Amino acid sequence: MADTITMQVARYRPGQEAEPVFQSYDVPLRKEWAVLDGLNHIKDHVDGTLSYRWSCRMGICGSCGMTVNGSPVLSCATFLTDYAPGPVRVEPLRNFPVVRDLVVDIGDFMAKLPSVKPWLIRDDEPPEGEYLQTPDELDDYKKFSMCINCMLCYSACPVYALDPAFVGPAAIALAQRYNLDSRDEGAADRRDVLSSAEGVWACTFVGECSTACPKGVDPAGAIQRYKLTAATHALKDFLLPRGAR
Amino acid sequence: MTYVKPISTLWWLRRPSYFLFALRELSSVFVAWFVVYLLMLVSAISAGPEAYHRFLDWSTGRVLVLNVVALLFVLLHAVTWFNLAPRAMVVPHVPPVVVLVLHYLLWLGLSAALAWVVLR
Ligand code: SF4
Ligand code: FES
Numbered sequence: 001m002a003d004t005i006t007m008q009v010a011r012y013r014p015g016q017e018a019e020p021v022f023q024s025y026d027v028p029l030r031k032e033w034a035v036l037d038g039l040n041h042i043k044d045h046v047d048g049t050l051s052y053r054w055s056c057r058m059g060i061c062g063s064c065g066m067t068v069n070g071s072p073v074l075s076c077a078t079f080l081t082d083y084a085p086g087p088v089r090v091e092p093l094r095n096f097p098v099v100r101d102l103v104v105d106i107g108d109f110m111a112k113l114p115s116v117k118p119w120l121i122r123d124d125e126p127p128e129g130e131y132l133q134t135p136d137e138l139d140d141y142k143k144f145s146m147c148i149n150c151m152l153c154y155s156a157c158p159v160y161a162l163d164p165a166f167v168g169p170a171a172i173a174l175a176q177r178y179n180l181d182s183r184d185e186g187a188a189d190r191r192d193v194l195s196s197a198e199g200v201w202a203c204t205f206v207g208e209c210s211t212a213c214p215k216g217v218d219p220a221g222a223i224q225r226y227k228l229t230a231a232t233h234a235l236k237d238f239l240l241p242r243g244a245r
Numbered sequence: 246m247t248y249v250k251p252i253s254t255l256w257w258l259r260r261p262s263y264f265l266f267a268l269r270e271l272s273s274v275f276v277a278w279f280v281v282y283l284l285m286l287v288s289a290i291s292a293g294p295e296a297y298h299r300f301l302d303w304s305t306g307r308v309l310v311l312n313v314v315a316l317l318f319v320l321l322h323a324v325t326w327f328n329l330a331p332r333a334m335v336v337p338h339v340p341p342v343v344v345l346v347l348h349y350l351l352w353l354g355l356s357a358a359l360a361w362v363v364l365r
Contacts, residue, residue: 012248014246014247014248015246019248020248020250070259094250097247097248097249098247098248098249098250099247105247158256158257158263158266161252161256162252204266204269204270205266205325205329206262206263206266207262208260208262208263211262218332220332221332221333224329224332224333225332225333225334225335227333228333228334
């Protein structure tokens, strides 16, 4: 195994460049090093001006998403050796405006997220103590609750690229996380946003969001499932008198 | 001052899954064509035997090739649609593969019934 690998890192310094340029760095190739470790090496020893986001280094915080050799990945969970002999091309996540180097602006998602009301909605007063739930009921929504807001799914989605108004995979999966929770009563409050043209119906099932998701959330599945729910509701609204719905 | 990367016109060639998606979107044109073809067939039949035979003669050569291509696209559409079914229909305690197989069985059954009506 060669002892170094070349990383081609996209640099964008507003005021200095009109569009990103690639800069090559040779970094040690170690078995236990992730792409993020390579970047940290560059920042600590070669070029302190390189900007990128990271925190936990263990696939939990969701802040280190990048495009590595064309695919959206968590840079802390992607090993350099998998790209040997290199080069490894590191770019910011696609479909988001680049602030600087590898840092993107995810404000669009942050603005959309509250529109699906991702919290428990109840009509009654909270009980003394906790709401009870069986393990089976937990399983109904558990995988949708694993989302770490890493935005890999938005980066992988061509529909979001073409139609930025699309509510998007993670936000819809998070809506389903609450819709399918036995303690929640807010499904009707989420319906207008989810079943709008920018909601589930914008999705044409490319499926790349679920492929990209590092947490097995399966946002594509969440969306298709809601399509069926929305269609059933539309049919009921059409066929049944108001009182019987 | 942020940088927004322009989307290339050939973005759908970047990944196999994007390409398949583009083909599936395109397949709707062929589904529409089959509807038109069926309506033409019905109108030819209702216009009498002569018109029907003229329609059959017309349905060879280039039209036949078009219909074969259309059939392939419609099959792609149907298969990708059916493979999606278990992810949209989550039935408690029923494994996804059962949902999938039931869909295909239903498809087969309906096709067989139609074939029986037409060919009998
Ligand atoms: S659904 Fe998956 S890919 Fe999308 S933000 Fe959540 S964890 Fe990341
Ligand atoms: S650094 Fe937290 S997920 Fe990668």
